[in-house]
Amino acid sequence: MPETWFPTSGAGVATGAGVATGAGVLARVASLRPAYAAALRDVEAAVWGQDQLEPELLELCRLRIAQMLQADEQVTEPPGRVVLDPVVLAQLRQWPTSDVFTERQRVCLGFAEQLLVDAQGVGDEQAASVIAAIGDGGFLVLTYACGFFETTQRASIVLGVQR
Numbered sequence: 001m002p003e004t005w006f007p008t009s010g011a012g013v014a015t016g017a018g019v020a021t022g023a024g025v026l027a028r029v030a031s032l033r034p035a036y037a038a039a040l041r042d043v044e045a046a047v048w049g050q051d052q053l054e055p056e057l058l059e060l061c062r063l064r065i066a067q068m069l070q071a072d073e074q075v076t077e078p079p080g081r082v083v084l085d086p087v088v089l090a091q092l093r094q095w096p097t098s099d100v101f102t103e104r105q106r107v108c109l110g111f112a113e114q115l116l117v118d119a120q121g122v123g124d125e126q127a128a129s130v131i132a133a134i135g136d137g138g139f140l141v142l143t144y145a146c147g148f149f150e151t152t153q154r155a156s157i158v159l160g161v162q163r
Helices: 025-032 034-049 055-069 084-092 103-121 125-157
Strands: 013-015 017-020
Touching: 034 055, 034 125, 055 103, 055 125, 103 125
Parallel strands: none
Antiparallel strands: 013 017
16 A cells, blocks of 8 residues: 555554544544544535435445545445445446436446546536436535535545555
8 A cells, every 4th residue: 555644554544442443534634634524524524415316326426436546435425325226336437328227327427437437517408408307405405415425435535545
């Protein structure tokens, strides 16, 4: 594992009883910046606890962002287990052409990818198609969630939390 700016090397995180290995990015941040980590946990709880979008759709977007960033998707797993169809998971890289994805999933995955690649490239037409598929509230949740997913995935890379 590459060295990081953390005072300990490897994937450990300082805890009250010593160093725990294999800790996720929020735990690593918490060891050095508890207030920032608490704010991230609040955002994470809001993303996964909201009632506008189902966790499965958010998880598909989180996993696709991790794929695109070549990040370790396990490091930033949601706090609760989200079960996805293994056939859908196997086809995630081929979502635009695979017939296992619904139109709703395709619209959301396309939006997630566009936000990651160039958020300013989201045009009125694409935004309208997302709103038509998941509603105004869903659009806001998906936008915030994708930002959170990107932030935590990139942080896991920069902070050396990859497995």
